[in-house]
Amino acid sequence: MQKIWDVIVVGGGPAGSSAARVIADAGYSVVILDKKKRIGSPNHCGEGVSSLCLDEVGVKAPQPWILKQVKGCKLTFPNKTEIRFTQKGYCIDRPSFDRFLSKRARDAGTEIKISTTVNGIQNERSGWVVGTNRGEFRGKFLIGAAGALCPVSGYFNQRPPILPAVQYKFHPDDVPLDFSDDLLQFHPREDFAGGYVWVFNRGREISIGGGASSNLAERMERFCRRMGVDPKKRIKTEGGPIPFLRKPLRVAFPRALLCGDSGGFIYPVTKGGVHGAVWSGRIAGEVISKALDGDDSYRLSNYSSRVRPYPCRDPIHLLIPQAFFKFDNPIINTIGKIMDKKEYTEIPVARFLRYFLSKPAPRILWGIAVGFAVQRFYHHSARFAW
């Protein structure tokens, strides 16, 4: 007789492992199905996380997978002005981080099936039948945690639109940039419309990555050269799709939930998603464990209300950053000039008034207004930013 799992989790990244650990801890049978030969590899992440993400995971630095501590981030504009975001964080080795989370899930009692690609999902009266290259798995509840292209979100017609992203890693000697402020760099620019470029000093290597809807390789080549970096000297190329929502996805269904990238839990300004993945994964695990306790599948609707604080659940919070990342360089540079060297929470009233009295074009004023809206939005939700 085929085993019926209490929960099948599709995807063993941060979201899936976090969900499974909670369910296994509650004493229920849970299996993770992941197509990778080794959990976490290859990497598809810029590998920057804040200390608040570590708090969510419930660990403190140092950890073997933490490569470097940073003081925070900064937005660096094309005219070299900048805005700072002081929030301690870390450059991590993402494959080792994923394996750390996976081991914790396994130690709690989760069974993990690697090299197992999910290729079919069916709903039957008794629960779910999940088809894979290694045969079928049956379960009472289903969690979609297989990232931006998750088959479970596909089954529910909730697959998020995506922004392709790529990252090049260089030896530090090949990147002649100043990293003395210990901040991760984000570069918004008109040629990366909808996205931006990041430059992270990871200690033993420097990563330069970017997301853009078209001609990504060409744009990356141009950006690297502008920074004085020869893209041919890169030692590694990594990348993947980032969910790029225009409206919130539905994430709770009878006997099934979506978490992490699969549910679109990406922070709309930074596009960071590791924190959202471990957070939404944990909540998905808690909600399903409670439903199993009471055998009441409809309690899964609680998930939607519990994940409401995440910014991607609010349509306005999705729209405002999108408008910001579509501005041309003159608008971006003006925001930079007004905010230069300030912490993002400070509003430099005198500089702004001076600029306002110089009678700027209405479209620049509109840009500044959107910039302030992003600032307010970020201020209220910064805990999830990266």
Ligand SMILES: Cc1cc2nc3c(=O)[nH]c(=O)nc-3n(C[C@H](O)[C@H](O)[C@H](O)COP(=O)(O)OP(=O)(O)OC[C@H]3O[C@@H](n4cnc5c(N)ncnc54)[C@H](O)[C@@H]3O)c2cc1C
């Ligand atoms: C280039 C890039 C840079 C990024 N940089 C950052 C950053 O610096 N900081 C940050 O916070 N976020 C960053 N993100 C976002 C972050 O990587 C994701 O939000 C995060 O990985 C989401 O975790 P997850 O568990 O939801 O999904 P994933 O990490 O994608 O894990 C999904 C798992 O599902 C498995 N899987 C997929 N399909 C199937 C299938 N059909 N069958 C079985 N298994 C399957 C995969 O093998 C994978 O192990 C970046 C993303 C990209 C693409």
